[in-house]
Amino acid sequence: MISHRLARVVFETEDAELFAVKRPGAWPSYQDYDVEIKTGLSNLPEWELEVVSRNSNKRTEPLHEASTRSHTQERSSSDIFKTILLVVIVGSLAWFYKAIQPPPTGTVGSTGGASVTSSRIKLRDRRHLAYKEFGFPRDEAKFKIIYIHGFDSCMLDSPFPQFLSQALVEELRIYTVSFDRPGYGESDPDPNRSPRSIALDIEELADGLGLGPNFYVVGLSMGGEITWTCLMKSFQGSKHTRLFGRCNSYSSVR
Template identity: 40%
Template structure:
């Protein structure tokens, strides 16, 4: 029950995909050396370790675009995630959105050695294989922001701009003040879940797939986890299909989710709150977008992060919850600030 609550908390990680996570299809034979192959309806590139990543494009074709933005999906999602930017806007700004399945999701091969470093490396390799140039934009959503923190740590020189949308908070970051986290129930849930996922995966698998006790399938619409606007979104979406026991019973799906969760909420090899400004010679191109009514990631913590890292430009949506990428106006502001450097409307400045 507790871990399911935590999973749902992170499923707000967004975006909810149009199709649930599935085991990756069999990789091509060793004779296939193409870096851009068509498989199961999606294009895939081969990474240096032999794994394949599947990706899709939205907006302007890559060769005709002025801006290439790699979109990193959240927990339990895929490259089919929703990002409510209109085709008209993408054509106006000449943006190509590149959405890919992270390791073990959708049609991408799993990575049993998943780590902070490998997640950042996958993004860089994807950019290189697709010849995006020396610099490219990245946009992460909730749990999909931890690979981007890795990029900011390891390869900031490759990033033309960064948007962290409702980025989740790892309560193991050493610099988080105890007065902000002491009474935060999310911290206890995440630590308990990481312990069980790391040390008792068989027990966790049994609990999530057993039928002896009542399940918590209705939690994905629990107002304790989602704001009013989030609940409005959930009314017109199929919900979190990945929580269906038939899906989680597949060990490939379960193992990918478990590894992703443990890396995201486990101990990191750096503290993001101690990062130095990687772009001291110019105006910041790094943005955090947060919903004031977010019940998955509290805005107080997000304000603390931006306060510790003043080179990050912080934007707060007054009535926004965790599902910001379902708001077309917010998505337009995100892209305009990211690729053009435009100041978002006054309404997105945090109110004290």
């Protein structure tokens, strides 16, 4: 009571003799606390003792319980509000931290695959096709060539960077692009892969790079089958007009 700095304290009891610590024979154990009780009461600015009946105390119990419930509910509402506020703040900080982070490095295929280091385009079915460019800038090139690798190779095995000199590339303005076929290198796999589906991938690659209506397609080894499929597709109104490459068995790609 002293620590709460109460200005006036009223003690209610059913028997005033309980506080008669000096009364002989009454509550002898209180005599040991005589000095302590008097000291404590002397520190209160104002206090008094009132004798009340048991019925009066019973009437005050509901008020006390109601007050207790009210304080409990207030504390509960306050705790809920603090919890919600804390969750909102933590969530906002987490979102902000994630927003300022650089985009994660892509991976090949499913989650946990190797990191992607090459340029890729996104295809119609959300797969990605990796590609590598070489030669004259494609916007200014005169000859544009798409290279299709064979069975046991990838886009890095294009022969053009090895056999075309820089002088010839600049003189003829030659641009080449090779790509990893689906499931090879850094291109996503295609469960429904076929020579025709890869031809469609090539068409999307050409459109995505803005190669225009005139370019060449060169296929090596098994890449020749895909070249032949591109040739047959060009007869059906495709933008591909000039196609070159050798193929193993063009009868199997119809």
